[in-house]
Amino acid sequence: MKNILKVFSVAVVSCVILPLTSHAEGDIASGETIFNKKCKVCHTTAKGDKAKVGPNLWGIHSKKAGQFEGYKYSKGILAADLTWDDATLDAYLTKPRDVVKRGKMVFAGLRKEKERQDMIAYLKTLQD
Known part of the structure; x- marks a missing residue:
């Protein structure tokens, strides 16, 4: 019975606590x-800046993908029907081609989770 409780405790921690971190x-x-x-x-980040090779990222967090006016998005990003929340940004920043198969983004990704979380924190600041 003690072993079952230990296994159950580890399972609860793995399923509840770890995803939160x-x-x-x-x-x-x-x-x-x-x-x-x-x-x-x-990419540019200031409100109102024009796009470069990629779209301006002002206000990207919590926004639907493919919405920067004046930028010609790939069919892949438009078809993906994404919203740039923490989880989507994390997956995209890890390996963009895994999230958007026919996208324009040639960036290989950020392998380190800390770098991705830091980048997401920064992107969240780019809004009114």
């Missing part, structure tokens, strides 16, 4: 640094 708030300053090193060449 996978989307912990990241470090905004670190996210901005990562953005400037890896994303700025293709």
